Amino acid sequence: xxxxxAVGTMAFDEIITPFGQSGKTLxxxxxxxxxxxxxxxxxxxxxxxxxxxxxxxxxQKFIDRKIDISGVEKLKGEKTFYWKGKYHNDLNRRDxxxxxxxxxxxxxxxxxxxxxxxxxxxxxNLHPAIQQLVIDQMTKRPKLIALDTMNFWxxxxxxxxxxxxxxxDILIVNDExxxxxxxxxxxxxxxxxxQAMGPKYLIIKKGEHGALLFHGKNIFFAPALxxxxxxxxxxxxxxxxxxxxxxxxxxxxxxxxxxxxAVICGANLASFTVEKFGAQRLESLTKLEIKDRLQDxxxxxxxxxxxx
Amino acid sequence: xxxxxAVGTMAFDEIITPFGQSGKTLxxxxxxxxxxxxxxxxxxxxxxxxxxxxxxxxxQKFIDRKIDISGVEKLKGEKTFYWKGKYHNDLNRRDxxxxxxxxxxxxxxxxxxxxxxxxxxxxxNLHPAIQQLVIDQMTKRPKLIALDTMNFWxxxxxxxxxxxxxxxDILIVNDExxxxxxxxxxxxxxxxxxQAMGPKYLIIKKGEHGALLFHGKNIFFAPALxxxxxxxxxxxxxxxxxxxxxxxxxxxxxxxxxxxxAVICGANLASFTVEKFGAQRLESLTKLEIKDRLQDxxxxxxxxxxxx
Numbered sequence: 101x102x103x104x105x106a107v108g109t110m111a112f113d114e115i116i117t118p119f120g121q122s123g124k125t126l127x128x129x130x131x132x133x134x135x136x137x138x139x140x141x142x143x144x145x146x147x148x149x150x151x152x153x154x155x156x157x158x159x160q161k162f163i164d165r166k167i168d169i170s171g172v173e174k175l176k177g178e179k180t181f182y183w184k185g186k187y188h189n190d191l192n193r194r195d196x197x198x199x200x201x202x203x204x205x206x207x208x209x210x211x212x213x214x215x216x217x218x219x220x221x222x223x224x225n226l227h228p229a230i231q232q233l234v235i236d237q238m239t240k241r242p243k244l245i246a247l248d249t250m251n252f253w254x255x256x257x258x259x260x261x262x263x264x265x266x267x268x269d270i271l272i273v274n275d276e277x278x279x280x281x282x283x284x285x286x287x288x289x290x291x292x293x294x295q296a297m298g299p300k301y302l303i304i305k306k307g308e309h310g311a312l313l314f315h316g317k318n319i320f321f322a323p324a325l326x327x328x329x330x331x332x333x334x335x336x337x338x339x340x341x342x343x344x345x346x347x348x349x350x351x352x353x354x355x356x357x358x359x360x361x362a363v364i365c366g367a368n369l370a371s372f373t374v375e376k377f378g379a380q381r382l383e384s385l386t387k388l389e390i391k392d393r394l395q396d397x398x399x400x401x402x403x404x405x406x407x408x
Numbered sequence: 409x410x411x412x413x414a415v416g417t418m419a420f421d422e423i424i425t426p427f428g429q430s431g432k433t434l435x436x437x438x439x440x441x442x443x444x445x446x447x448x449x450x451x452x453x454x455x456x457x458x459x460x461x462x463x464x465x466x467x468q469k470f471i472d473r474k475i476d477i478s479g480v481e482k483l484k485g486e487k488t489f490y491w492k493g494k495y496h497n498d499l500n501r502r503d504x505x506x507x508x509x510x511x512x513x514x515x516x517x518x519x520x521x522x523x524x525x526x527x528x529x530x531x532x533n534l535h536p537a538i539q540q541l542v543i544d545q546m547t548k549r550p551k552l553i554a555l556d557t558m559n560f561w562x563x564x565x566x567x568x569x570x571x572x573x574x575x576x577d578i579l580i581v582n583d584e585x586x587x588x589x590x591x592x593x594x595x596x597x598x599x600x601x602x603q604a605m606g607p608k609y610l611i612i613k614k615g616e617h618g619a620l621l622f623h624g625k626n627i628f629f630a631p632a633l634x635x636x637x638x639x640x641x642x643x644x645x646x647x648x649x650x651x652x653x654x655x656x657x658x659x660x661x662x663x664x665x666x667x668x669x670a671v672i673c674g675a676n677l678a679s680f681t682v683e684k685f686g687a688q689r690l691e692s693l694t695k696l697e698i699k700d701r702l703q704d705x706x707x708x709x710x711x712x713x714x715x716x
Contacts, residue, residue, distance in 0.1 A: 190593060285498060288636045309617040312634060321708050323629045326620060328596045360711040391715055400629050401709050403668040407699055 102349045103143045105215045106133040108224020110148040114184040122377035129224030132335040135382045136342025136369045138165045141349040145215040147171035149207040151180035171212045178203035211237040219243040222345045228260040244354045246270045270301035278304045313363050322363040325371040332377045336370040343369035410657045411451045413523045414441040416532020418456045422492040430685035434466050437532030440643040443690045444650025444677045446473045449657040453523040455479035457515040459488035479520045486511035519545040527551040530653045536568040552662045554578045573606035580611040621671050630671040633679040640685050644678040651677035
């Protein structure tokens, strides 16, 4: 049986949007990835780190969903990673008000034995050397290693990132990150350059403008669902990644056609996350709601045309 | 037999991009609409106005393609509408350097008798009162009246535009224009507001991010084809409109499914226009190239998924 290992942060997020304030809510890349993937797939383990202040009630959310948190280390005398940010009126831009790294500074990921042979490894955004430490602990090469990263590591840990890119299968970044990584403005050119750095597959997320999947000469596009209101975009990217890896694990298939479906499922789940603060909508989300919205995506994109 | 009547400008465009300068090249909304629609449909008439300086060689491009130019009026003692613009490095923004209205100031459209019963009327961007004058000359209500407009008329001719919107079927605008017209930021909300102003159908173009088609609760999305290089975006929007109306006329169908195909065909043709200066690529474009690229659009967007 396949397994997903999700690696990343578990955090307190405090989010201010034009619609209100979230207070300290559950955040972090590993949280979103696991909660999203769990909508589609059952055997998921998290590797992350938390402080002593991380509430049991937050951990219980994962336990209730049968997500394995034996790889979540609670560091004594440390506080949990904390981020506070404020979105502009159009919700496309945000300012970081506070970032407290806290326990994350001492994070040395330890993969539980039960997940050292996981077929699907999703590495959320962390220092590339930390991400590499996880790969090094796997006793069997996963079928698929997916990686998220960010501009900050391109500026501060370029060599580590370049080494890491040679060891993964699919990179998931946004358009700005793809441009910085490749030094190309055109996303098609950026995709070529990035694939030459190692990953055979690449997803470029464009926020409200959807996501592109690249593999050699193949390109697939998943739009974001047009919504009446976006309430809070926080976590949409990690939700996308979780939905993506969750669908691949569910299908036990990593071919390009399966990846198309996985990209659509990622976009589907992300369209829910933005409806409420943080992970709140993801927590309440049902399989029926996901299925209905998948039909919306089909209606939005599928057409029948004669090739004349 | 169906006919298309295309109304709009015929112009000299002078375009500067990071890749070079076009010199005085054929431009104008009616030019792009007709040249694009002609790739898909045969009986097209233009209503427009030119000055005495408009070269016969430019008119010959239309005659060669059996596009009826009997409604193109050459005004004595006048010069042709002229636009000069310079694109920024990312090609998403441009500055207008020169606009000479010239003959357009005296434009009183006269619809040739042969096109007064056309089924498909495409009104390119002009003063809304001028666009209304065309509708008034039709002796039979067209099956479909499509309209392009711009922010300038929202600022200077709001009442004329509101009257006109009640008389048309589909409005084709870009995202910025949709937001100004509706005073809504969310495009889904904007679409509702605009449909309540009159047009039952609405297309919102998002440039490199594709186009959305709205009709009641139905939404369809056509991406722009991801390209290695965009050479010159001038005319892409009018090409889209021409491909859209051309496909509908070809299918003789104005249902929502036909419109999906038409939006894809519009995006298809627009993806060619941006490859060269002005209308140059559109002029050389073959049916086989269009068919091949339609397959690219199918590969880009179509997927098969189980609804579970």
